[in-house]
Amino acid sequence: MTSDGATTTPTTTSAPPASAETDGLAADAVSPIGRRIHLSGGGVEAVIGTIAATLASLRVDGVQLTEPIDENAWPAYCNGIFLAPWPNRVRDGRWTHDGATQQLDVTERDRNNALHGLLQFTDHEIREQTPTSVTLGALIPAQHGWPFTLDSWVRYELVPGGLRATHGVRNLSGVTAPYATGVHPYLRLGDVPVRELRVTVPAASYVEVDDRLNPIGVKPVDGTPVDLRAGRLFSDLDLDTAYADLSPVDGATAWIEAPDGSRLTLLQDPDWRWVQVFTTAIFPAGGWTAVDPATSGPDVEGSGYLGGPLGDAIAIEPMTAPPDALNSGEGLIHLQPGAEWSGSWALRYTPAPAAGSSTDLA
Amino acid sequence: MTDARVPSPHPDSAVPAAAAATSALVGASPVAALTAPAPLSGPRFELRSGDARAVIGSVAAVLCELEVDGQALTETVPIDGLPPQGCGIVLAPWPNRVRGARWTLRAADSGAAADAELELDLTDPKWNAASHGLLRNTAYRLVAHTPSTVELAALIPPQHGWPFRLETRVRYALEPDGLVVTHHVTNAGATRAPWAVGAHPYLRVGGTPVADLELRVPAGVALEVDATLIPVGARTVGAEEDLREGRRVGDLDLNTAFAVDAAGGPAADDDDAGSRGDAGDAREIARLTAPDGAATQLWGDPPFRWVQVFTPGDFPRPLGGPEPTGKAVALEPMTAPANALNSGEGLVWLEPGASWSASWGIRRIAAAEKRHP
Numbered sequence: 157m158t159s160d161g162a163t164t165t166p167t168t169t170s171a172p173p174a175s176a177e178t179d180g181l182a183a184d185a186v187s188p189i190g191r192r193i194h195l196s197g198g199g200v201e202a203v204i205g206t207i208a209a210t211l212a213s214l215r216v217d218g219v220q221l222t223e224p225i226d227e228n229a230w231p232a233y234c235n236g237i238f239l240a241p242w243p244n245r246v247r248d249g250r251w252t253h254d255g256a257t258q259q260l261d262v263t264e265r266d267r268n269n270a271l272h273g274l275l276q277f278t279d280h281e282i283r284e285q286t287p288t289s290v291t292l293g294a295l296i297p298a299q300h301g302w303p304f305t306l307d308s309w310v311r312y313e314l315v316p317g318g319l320r321a322t323h324g325v326r327n328l329s330g331v332t333a334p335y336a337t338g339v340h341p342y343l344r345l346g347d348v349p350v351r352e353l354r355v356t357v358p359a360a361s362y363v364e365v366d367d368r369l370n371p372i373g374v375k376p377v378d379g380t381p382v383d384l385r386a387g388r389l390f391s392d393l394d395l396d397t398a399y400a401d402l403s404p405v406d407g408a409t410a411w412i413e414a415p416d417g418s419r420l421t422l423l424q425d426p427d428w429r430w431v432q433v434f435t436t437a438i439f440p441a442g443g444w445t446a447v448d449p450a451t452s453g454p455d456v457e458g459s460g461y462l463g464g465p466l467g468d469a470i471a472i473e474p475m476t477a478p479p480d481a482l483n484s485g486e487g488l489i490h491l492q493p494g495a496e497w498s499g500s501w502a503l504r505y506t507p508a509p510a511a512g513s514s515t516d517l518a
Numbered sequence: 519m520t521d522a523r524v525p526s527p528h529p530d531s532a533v534p535a536a537a538a539a540t541s542a543l544v545g546a547s548p549v550a551a552l553t554a555p556a557p558l559s560g561p562r563f564e565l566r567s568g569d570a571r572a573v574i575g576s577v578a579a580v581l582c583e584l585e586v587d588g589q590a591l592t593e594t595v596p597i598d599g600l601p602p603q604g605c606g607i608v609l610a611p612w613p614n615r616v617r618g619a620r621w622t623l624r625a626a627d628s629g630a631a632a633d634a635e636l637e638l639d640l641t642d643p644k645w646n647a648a649s650h651g652l653l654r655n656t657a658y659r660l661v662a663h664t665p666s667t668v669e670l671a672a673l674i675p676p677q678h679g680w681p682f683r684l685e686t687r688v689r690y691a692l693e694p695d696g697l698v699v700t701h702h703v704t705n706a707g708a709t710r711a712p713w714a715v716g717a718h719p720y721l722r723v724g725g726t727p728v729a730d731l732e733l734r735v736p737a738g739v740a741l742e743v744d745a746t747l748i749p750v751g752a753r754t755v756g757a758e759e760d761l762r763e764g765r766r767v768g769d770l771d772l773n774t775a776f777a778v779d780a781a782g783g784p785a786a787d788d789d790d791a792g793s794r795g796d797a798g799d800a801r802e803i804a805r806l807t808a809p810d811g812a813a814t815q816l817w818g819d820p821p822f823r824w825v826q827v828f829t830p831g832d833f834p835r836p837l838g839g840p841e842p843t844g845k846a847v848a849l850e851p852m853t854a855p856a857n858a859l860n861s862g863e864g865l866v867w868l869e870p871g872a873s874w875s876a877s878w879g880i881r882r883i884a885a886a887e888k889r890h891p
Contacts, residue, residue, distance in 0.1 A: 186706040186707070188676050190675065207675045230681075249643075262641075263640075265619070265639070265640060265678075274655070278656065278675075279673040281547055294657070295549045295560050295576070295657035297558065297559075297577040297655055297657055299654070305560075307552060309550075327554060328552050328553070328556035329554060329555060329556075493555060
């Protein structure tokens with residue numbers, strides 16, 4: 157007992173040996189993304205964190221397909237996090253429901269918006285788990301600016317060549333609730349330099365935004381540098397752009413391709429009609445690892461964290477609604493009391509064609 | 519019947535599903551078991567002990583109801599509403615406001631090479647502040663539930679302006695004359711972490727109109743605040759706020775933090791004084807007394823050195839309650855005053871792996887026990 161009357165116990169000095177279950181962390185320690193759940197089977201390996209139901213890593217046949225989050229690191233720039241009950245922004249954190257103004261917590265301080273829903277810092281419960289799948293759940297409680305109660309869940313399952321994720325929701329309110337969802341993975345193809353990747357999104361329109369990244373209109377991509385229908389090299393891109401009017405190709409809404417022809421494809425269910433593409437040249441490999449003592453003011457990303465080395469990265473975010481959907485109503489799913497919704501997206505890896513197997517040679 | 523834990527593929531899915539695997543359901547989820555319309559405070563847990571009854575909600579580990587012998591000791595959190603004016607919620611890892619929702623993590627505290635300026639989410643735009651910690655909108659997970667106790671846990675993850683991991687627990691233990699609340703925290707991160715905790719109960723004494731209650735707080739020092747309610751100093755209590763001899767709640771208009779006198783009276787009038795908190799030496803923080811002598815006492819272990827006294831005149835009560843919307847009194851036990859992340863006042867610094875716990879509680883004192891007849 158200390159002099160102020162509180163009971164304390166000393167620091168544990170002998171950490172148990174690392175094991176697969178604890179991911180190298182002391183048994184009573186929690187990683188910055190919560191408990192890290194390892195899925196493995198059929199040549200596919202994934203790591204899921206319980207905070208924000210984060211996709212922390214995906215590998216197929218040893219090829220790293222998402223930017224990994226190291227075991228002692230925080231997600232950089234929302235890497236891998238699950239977004240609900242809205243993806244992207246709500247302007248000023250303010251919207252109107254049934255004539256009443258709703259003020260959400262402002263979670264993007266420098267742009268004065270409410271960003272990426274209400275679960276970014278929520279530890280999820282594990283509801284179901286197998287060696288190749290896990291379902292994480294969380295309550296989205298009524299709170300400032302959000303007068304609804306939702307039961308939210310995400311199920312990750314390994315599939316041949318990749319990963320399938322299903323987002324689900326059940327309205328526990330006595331009134332109809334709006335809902336939208338998304339996810340924030342950064343994609344790559346093994347060790348291929350990101351700037352050599354070709355990015356394709358079969359979208360005819362994009363969302364024009366103001367200086368706070370809130371939408372001001374939807375425009376055709378024709379003749380613009382953001383037209384990704386024929387594919388563009390990462391090195392030619394500078395995007396934080398929502399795409400609309402998708403024409404999926406066999407379900408594929410976006411893909412990245414390496415010079416050797418290997419490809420990572422994003423697939424989306426019909427309800428997922430938007431995709432956000434974000435490119436950066438200052439992504440810290442492995443995630444943020446420490447508080448930045450040199451930060452001397454509000455940080456754009458709200459991080460104040462150190463990481464590195466910094467490099468290129470590309471987030472391709474499937475979404476069921478565009479930015480500021482709570483205000484525009486665009487893409488919102490309306491759930492009656494007790495009603496449920498679920499929808500899926502997936503990532504699928506295609507290796508480079510083996511030499512001599514090309515049909516061009518036939 | 520639909521089981522939300524084992525979803526079926528979307529009928530129009532373009533996304534191939536995996537082959538069916540034998541799934542292992544992991545534990546029972548009180549959240550998954552909810553049906554619409556669910557309580558806004560999430561899964562609720564009822565406690566009974568003798569003639570005492572309490573109801574705890576998962577979100578913010580909120581104290582929804584507390585009564586002894588049919589007499590309410592607290593205001594009620596309605597099943598279909600948010601906690602009115604913060605009623606009953608747990609405040610962690612800081613109570614009250616952080617100025618500008620910004621704070622400085624000093625090198626001397628963190629062990630880093632330099633100070634770091636951190637920015638929290640703005641949760642109180644009206645006062646440009648981050649208010650009442652990080653668990654206000656978190657559904658705690660159930661650890662254990664017995665007829666008279668419930669233990670809830672919540673991780674405070676690293677987030678905007680908060681690069682720490684704290685595993686927190688709240689244990690409510692109902693006794694025949696009241697409730698014991700124990701807060702526990704373990705630093706589950708790799709660096710030193712700050713900690714403070716409080717709670718936001720509104721107390722009453724059965725059906726007596728709150729305005730007619732006498733409030734006594736053993737405190738000779740109150741905190742001076744600026745226009746945004748952030749402490750800027752301490753003062754000897756003035757005549758309008760000196761609660762040491764008791765004042766009628768109806769005559770008060772306070773939103774004031776008091777430093778509880780170290781020499782305050784013992785927590786209980788009977789022989790087991792001081793035995794209620796885990797840390798011992800519990801003392802009275804505040805007492806509300808009805809005209810008939812019945813009283814409701816707030817007590818706390820020594821770390822609960824501050825109490826915020828808030829006396830709104832517009833506390834909402836649904837029709838059918840003991841009294842209509844009107845005067846109420848929040849008596850908030852706190853281990854640190856407002857803006858502690860910036861002032862350092864009252865903060866506990868936890869080494870990696872270190873734990874801390876302390877208790878406070880509410881008890882009913884029947885009229886026959888009246889101390890000052």
